[in-house]
Amino acid sequence: xVQLVESGGGLVQPGGSLRLSCGTSGITFTNAWxxxxxxxxxxxxxxxxxxxxxxxxxxxDYGASVKGRFTxxxxxxxxxxxxxxxxxxxxxxAVYYCATGLCIGTSCHWDDAFDIWGQGTMVTVSS
Amino acid sequence: QSALTQPPSASxxxxxxxxxxxxxxxxxVGRWNxxxxxxxxxxxxxxxxxxxxxxxxxxxxxxxxxxxSGNTASLTVSGLQAEDEADYYCSSxxxxxxxxxxxxxxxxxVL
Numbered sequence: 001x002v003q004l005v006e007s008g009g010g011l012v013q014p015g016g017s018l019r020l021s022c023g024t025s026g027i028t029f030t031n032a033w034x035x036x037x038x039x040x041x042x043x044x045x046x047x048x049x050x051x052x053x054x055x056x057x058x059x060x061d062y063g064a065s066v067k068g069r070f071t072x073x074x075x076x077x078x079x080x081x082x083x084x085x086x087x088x089x090x091x092x093x094a095v096y097y098c099a100t101g102l103c104i105g106t107s108c109h110w111d112d113a114f115d116i117w118g119q120g121t122m123v124t125v126s127s
Numbered sequence: 128q129s130a131l132t133q134p135p136s137a138s139x140x141x142x143x144x145x146x147x148x149x150x151x152x153x154x155x156v157g158r159w160n161x162x163x164x165x166x167x168x169x170x171x172x173x174x175x176x177x178x179x180x181x182x183x184x185x186x187x188x189x190x191x192x193x194x195x196s197g198n199t200a201s202l203t204v205s206g207l208q209a210e211d212e213a214d215y216y217c218s219s220x221x222x223x224x225x226x227x228x229x230x231x232x233x234x235x236x237v238l
Contacts, residue, residue, distance in 0.1 A: 044129045044133075044216055044229050044230055045218070047227040047229065097173075102175060102184060109179075112218075113184075114163075
């Protein structure tokens with residue numbers, strides 16, 4: 001069974017930093033674009049950002065609310081994707097999910113249809 | 128405040144049909160045929176139910192269907208079953224400040 005597994009969540013003070021990790025079993029990340037989505041308690045999801053694969057330069061894009069504070073990176077040798085979160089604010093409190101797009105044959109919906117998700121990791125920003 | 132607007136709640140009896148709306152703008156829902164719908168049970172990750180407005184991934188029952196008109200997309204659940212009770216979220220490709228926008232969610236109750 002294909003699975004994604006997030007780790008690294010926890011309690012952090014405003015202004016602090018945290019690094020989340022996203023690993024996988026059953027698939028390799030080598031050719032995959034990986035997206036981070038967060039969901040504040042009781043609210044709808046919010047797209048955080050995405051990293052393309054290395055054939056696309058491992059380029060990243062970010063949501064407006066995290067741009068300049070969050071950084072996504074990847075290490076394909078370890079089959080891992082990371083979300084570095086700096087200058088954290090109370091409004092960053094959420095469950096953070098990594099996800100990847102639906103692929104049918106060689107056609108993949110990297111940016112519009114996420115069919116493999118992790119279980120999520122909770123990040124709480126509070127003093 | 129979420130970028131896409133959904134009604135906070137919807138309900139129906141077993142066997143009935145219910146439709147959930149998702150209203151965006153001409154920059155997201157109205158511009159792209161990349162609307163997706165997700166089902167989320169408490170404490171679980173979202174599950175993809177519909178993509179490209181109308182397409183069901185393998186394994187999703189055909190009781191679930193999607194449509195779009197202008198800036199509003201819709202999810203219809205026919206023949207409601209108890210296990211359909213969940214939160215439903217729409218999303219759309221946007222390609223502006225944020226590549227993907229989500230709705231605030233609709234809690235579907237099966238009476």
